[in-house]
Amino acid sequence: MTPDELLDAYAEMVLIRRTEKAAHDLFMSGLVKGTTHLAAGHEAVAVGASAALHPDDYVFATYRGHHHALARGATPEECLAELMSRSTGLCQAKGGSMHLTKASKGMLGSYAIVGAHLPMAAGAAWSAKLRGSGQVAVAFFGDGATNIGAFHEALNLAAVWSLPVLFVCENNLYMEYTPIEAVTAVPNPAADRAAGYNMPAEIIDGNDVVVVWETVARAAERARKGDGPTLIEAQTYRHFGHSRADPAKYRPADEVERWMKHDPLDVARARLEALGVSPDTIAERDRRAAATVDAAIAAAKNAPEPEPAMAFTDVWADGGAAWRT
Amino acid sequence: MADVKFTYRDAVAEGIAREMRRDPSVVCLGEDIGAAEGVFKTTVGLFKEFGPGRVWDTPISEQAIVGAAMGAAMTGMRPVAEIMFSDFLACCWDYLANEIPKARYMTGGQVTVPLVVRTANGGGLGFGAQHSQAVENWALAVPGLKIVAPSNPADVVGLMAAAIRSDDPVVFFEHKALLAGSGPRPPDDHVVELGQAAVAREGTDVTVVALASTVPLSLKAAEQLAGEGISVEVIDLRCLIPLDMRTVLRSLERTSRLVVVEENPYQGGWGGTVVSVVADEGFELLDAPIKRVAGANVPLPFADSLEAEVIPTVDKVTEAIRRLTAY
Numbered sequence: 001m002t003p004d005e006l007l008d009a010y011a012e013m014v015l016i017r018r019t020e021k022a023a024h025d026l027f028m029s030g031l032v033k034g035t036t037h038l039a040a041g042h043e044a045v046a047v048g049a050s051a052a053l054h055p056d057d058y059v060f061a062t063y064r065g066h067h068h069a070l071a072r073g074a075t076p077e078e079c080l081a082e083l084m085s086r087s088t089g090l091c092q093a094k095g096g097s098m099h100l101t102k103a104s105k106g107m108l109g110s111y112a113i114v115g116a117h118l119p120m121a122a123g124a125a126w127s128a129k130l131r132g133s134g135q136v137a138v139a140f141f142g143d144g145a146t147n148i149g150a151f152h153e154a155l156n157l158a159a160v161w162s163l164p165v166l167f168v169c170e171n172n173l174y175m176e177y178t179p180i181e182a183v184t185a186v187p188n189p190a191a192d193r194a195a196g197y198n199m200p201a202e203i204i205d206g207n208d209v210v211v212v213w214e215t216v217a218r219a220a221e222r223a224r225k226g227d228g229p230t231l232i233e234a235q236t237y238r239h240f241g242h243s244r245a246d247p248a249k250y251r252p253a254d255e256v257e258r259w260m261k262h263d264p265l266d267v268a269r270a271r272l273e274a275l276g277v278s279p280d281t282i283a284e285r286d287r288r289a290a291a292t293v294d295a296a297i298a299a300a301k302n303a304p305e306p307e308p309a310m311a312f313t314d315v316w317a318d319g320g321a322a323w324r325t
Numbered sequence: 326m327a328d329v330k331f332t333y334r335d336a337v338a339e340g341i342a343r344e345m346r347r348d349p350s351v352v353c354l355g356e357d358i359g360a361a362e363g364v365f366k367t368t369v370g371l372f373k374e375f376g377p378g379r380v381w382d383t384p385i386s387e388q389a390i391v392g393a394a395m396g397a398a399m400t401g402m403r404p405v406a407e408i409m410f411s412d413f414l415a416c417c418w419d420y421l422a423n424e425i426p427k428a429r430y431m432t433g434g435q436v437t438v439p440l441v442v443r444t445a446n447g448g449g450l451g452f453g454a455q456h457s458q459a460v461e462n463w464a465l466a467v468p469g470l471k472i473v474a475p476s477n478p479a480d481v482v483g484l485m486a487a488a489i490r491s492d493d494p495v496v497f498f499e500h501k502a503l504l505a506g507s508g509p510r511p512p513d514d515h516v517v518e519l520g521q522a523a524v525a526r527e528g529t530d531v532t533v534v535a536l537a538s539t540v541p542l543s544l545k546a547a548e549q550l551a552g553e554g555i556s557v558e559v560i561d562l563r564c565l566i567p568l569d570m571r572t573v574l575r576s577l578e579r580t581s582r583l584v585v586v587e588e589n590p591y592q593g594g595w596g597g598t599v600v601s602v603v604a605d606e607g608f609e610l611l612d613a614p615i616k617r618v619a620g621a622n623v624p625l626p627f628a629d630s631l632e633a634e635v636i637p638t639v640d641k642v643t644e645a646i647r648r649l650t651a652y
Contacts, residue, residue, distance in 0.1 A: 058400060092433030103435040108399055113423050119392020120399070120424070127397040130352060130378070137396070150419075153389035160384065314434040315469050317492030323468070324568040324602070325520045 001051070001210055003275045009051050009209050010268040011285040013043040016067045017265060018293040019076040023066065023083055023097070027244055031301070032083045036097045037064040040239040041207075044264035045170050046071035048212025049138060052220060058106050058124040058137040060117040063098035064170075065110030068140055073105035077296035086303035093306045094314070115141065115148030118167065122158045125165035125223075136164040136223045138216075144175030146189040155197040155231070164223035166216065169233045170206060176242045177250060190233040199231050206234025207264040210271060237262075330507040336478035337367035337443070337499055340485030341405055343513075345375055348403060351489055354381040354390055355407025355443075364409055365445050365504055387416035391442060395425050398440035403489055411446040411460045411498060418463070425494045426469025439492045441485075446474070447538050447588055448636055449502030454624035457501075457632075459588035461536070464496045465565050465595050471519055472565035474498040476540035478508040480563060483517030491519060500537040520567030524576070528558035531646050532576040532583050534599055536562045539586040539618075539637055546642035555650050565595050573599060574607045581612040582649045586637050591619035613652040616645040 001009065020040040026032045039046070046067035053059070061068040069079060074090055082089030083097050090100055098112040108124065111117040121139035128135035145151050146169065158165045169190035173180055186192035194201035202219075205211050212234060219230035237259035241248030272282055315321035331339075345351045357364050359372040359382040372380045383390050387408055394406040408414050414421060421442070428436045448457040464470045471493050475481045481499070488495040525540055526547050535543040540561045547557035558576050562569065577583060583603060585596035596617045603615065621635035 058396075060396075090433070091431060091435070094433050095431045099431045101432040101435055103399075103432065108396075109428065109432060109436065111424065113419055116392065116419055116424055119389045119420075120396035122389065123393030123396025123398075123404075124400045125396075126393055127400040127402045130397070131401060150388045150392060153384075153386040154392065156384055157386060157389040157393060161381070314430050317429065317437050317439070319434065321468075323566050324570050 001213055003272070003277055005051065006210065006268065006272055006275065007277060007281070007285060009047050009213070010265070010272060010282070011289055012047045012071060013209065013265055013268060014286055014289040015076065015292060016043045016046070016070045018289055019070060019079060020066060022080060022293055022297050024240070026080065026084060026297070032097070033085065034096055035243045035245065036083065037243050038240045039064050039067040041237050041264070042170050042172065043067055044209040044212050044267070045140065045168065045206045045234045045236060048209040049168060049216040052213045052217035053136070053138065056106055057135050058108050058121065060108055060121040060124070060137065060139045061110045062114070062117070062141055062145070063110060063112040064142065065100055066097070069100035069102055069107050069110065072102060072107035074100060074102040074107065075296065076293050077299050080296050081300035081303050084300050085305055086300055087306040088300070088303040092310060094310070115145040115150040117141070118145070118150055118154035119157065122154045122163055122165050125158065125163040126161060128164055134224055136166060136220050138166045138168055140168045140170060142175070143169060143171040143173070143180045143189045146193060147184060155193070155199060158229040159197040159199050162226065162228040165229045166219050166223065167229060167231045168216070169231070171233050171235050172238045174238065174242065177246060188233055190231055194231040199229055201231040201233065203233045203235065206236035207262050208267050209264060331478050331510040332505055332507045333478045333481055334365060334367050334504040336481035337485070338369045338371060340482040341368070342371060342374060343482065344486055344489040345371070345379060350401060351403045351405060352379045352381065352397070353405045353407070354383050354394060356383055356385055356409050358382060358407050363407070365501070367499060367504070368407070387413055388420065391417040391420040392424070394440045394442070395420060395438055398438045399428070399436055403439050405441045405443060405489060408442060408444040410456045411444040412455050412458050414444060414460060414463065421464065421470065421496065422467050426467050430469065437492050438494045441488045441495045441497050443497045443499060445501045446498040447500045447502055448625045448632055449538065451627060451629060451632070453627045457625040459620065461498055461565055462589050462593055462595055465598070469494070470566060471495040472498070473519065473563065474500065474537040474565065475563060476503065476537050476561050477506070479511040479515065480517055482511045483515045484519070484563060486516040487519050498537060502538050503541070506541070517563065520564050520569050522563055522569035522572040523561045524558065524572070525561040526557065526559040528556040529579055530556045530582065531558070531649055532573065532580045533557055533559045533586060533642070533646070534562060534573055534583065535559060535586045536565070536595070538588050542637060542639055543586050543642055545639045546646065549639065549643055550646055555646060557646060568598070570599070570602050573603065574610065577603065577607050577610040581610055583611065584616045584618060584642065584645050584649060586618045586642055587620070588636050589620050590622045591617060592622050594619050613649050616649055618642050618645050
């Protein structure tokens with residue numbers, strides 16, 4: 001990454017962190033209903049990967065997918081409007097926090113059934129291969145998804161069909177409320193399974209945006225050459241609990257402290273300073289991100305709720321929902 | 326070659342082949358569908374004509390098959406996925422219940438999923454409880470899926486064309502007990518629009534609404550009853566979603582009596598939906614109670630004699646019609 005690219009990646013991570021903070025605050029003030037699964041702490045995975053991908057590559061994410069949608073080009077305003085059930089929301093307020101999707105930017109969805117999207121990503125990669133388009137597909141998933149059957153079916157299919165797909169595990173150590181080692185037979189829940197599918201795997205520091213970028217770029221290049229899928233296990237940490245209902249009191253204090261000291265924003269800032277980027281330049285990007293998110297909050301709050309008739313649109317490709325003639 | 330029989334199983338392969346010839350984005354995937362030409366021989370000739378680049382053998386991985394079909398459908402292809410026996414849809418039910426039918430809605434219309442999931446459905450061949458179910462009703466309970474279940478070779482071809490060309494996801498039920506049946510080969514570019522029931526036999530005394538396997542069975546019953554002076558109209562629904570209730574209600578204007586014949590268990594069966602719409606919108610058309618002939622709420626047994634006990638038969642249908650006409 002050049003200093004300018006790294007500065008942009010840093011700014012994107014700040015924008016995501018601020019948007020997540022806004023989602024948290026809006027939830028606490030009753031403006032976001034349902035639940036949210038915040039990705040604060042995971043920013044480097046989404047931003048590093050996105051920086052390494054082409055604009056027309058495909059991304060599939062989980063219910064913890066705010067950061068992926070934002071990193072792929074969804075705006076804070078449309079994401080926050082979606083969370084606040086506004087008609088200007090990314091999915092016209094029919095998706096919500098767990099289903100942020102921006103198809104025009106290759107962000108093909110956030111899926112709330114654990115592991116379900118891994119075969120879809122394999123399918124999008126198969127489509128790219130059939131069309132000879134040179135695109136790759138990326139499935140981001142959590143450590144908990146590695147114990148789901150769809151994970152194993154997708155890896156095997158991707159390997160035997162040599163598909164241009166990247167499986168990127170965000171290993172944040174917890175499967176919802178339970179430490180992953182308590183429910184998983186291998187220490188590295190994703191990477192240790194790769195050998196079973198004859199697939200190369202890498203375990204990386206998921207809080208270092210440069211490391212993620214380098215790893216994903218290498219794997220994407222490999223996939224584009226026709227050499228098949230790669231499994232990447234990015235080690236990272238949630239700043240919040242699993243969802244808004246979870247204060248995460250089950251995590252040992254020293255573990256939390258250790259990871260908070262390894263915040264992806266701090267890691268990137270240290271790299272920028274080492275490259276000679278001035279603190280003023282960095283602070284300016286911090287201010288711009290804050291202003292963007294503040295404006296997004298205001299705009300989303302002022303946007304109207306969807307018309308009731310919207311409940312009956314878009315079941316079918318003709319736009320309607322009629323089940324009988 | 327005009328004397329060569331055109332079977333329902335030939336029609337499946339022919340229907341797919343016609344669409345693959347006209348649209349390069351149509352690709353097939355499934356277990357044993359390639360060089361082996363399908364365990365029911367419903368993909369005969371496809372691998373030979375279109376090659377491994379368009380006809381893909383998969384592992385025994387139903388989630389991967391349907392999930393990959395979904396991802397491909399979202400990104401420019403029109404996949405036709407085979408799930409060998411419809412019972413196995415349960416292995417990939419997440420995709421049919423949670424993923425495929427909701428993608429368009431929950432993305433606010435950003436995503437379309439133009440795919441077909443084909444599957445061999447129903448009993449009558451002695452495959453036992455885990456390979457014999459009629460499960461269209463599983464799909465009927467899910468908003469966002471279109472459901473096709475043809476009863477004859479020409480409809481297989483015409484409905485396959487419509488299903489593959491549909492921008493919406495379609496579950497296409499091929500009935501195992503009908504595979505060996507034959508009928509006329511339909512003309513080139515034969516398309517049967519989804520959601521258009523057929524009047525398989527005209528009559529004036531009773532309307533019988535049937536689907537897939539219960540269509541030939543109801544036609545046999547109608548034939549028998551014609552000898553007793555009872556004129557039976559048989560409607561072949563062809564699709565459950567979209568459901569053509571207009572044709573059913575129009576028929577009741579003529580006959581005023583309704584029997585619904587379905588192979589699946591009575592509880593939760595599609596016949597209940599047909600009947601509820603008639604009760605709601607066509608009550609004044611009726612001169613008698615409505616009868617449903619349906620499967621029993623037991624797993625399908627193995628022995629022929631036991632199977633006949635629990636799924637519709639010609640005798641059960643004729644008996645229901647006789648009782649209605651005597652009402």
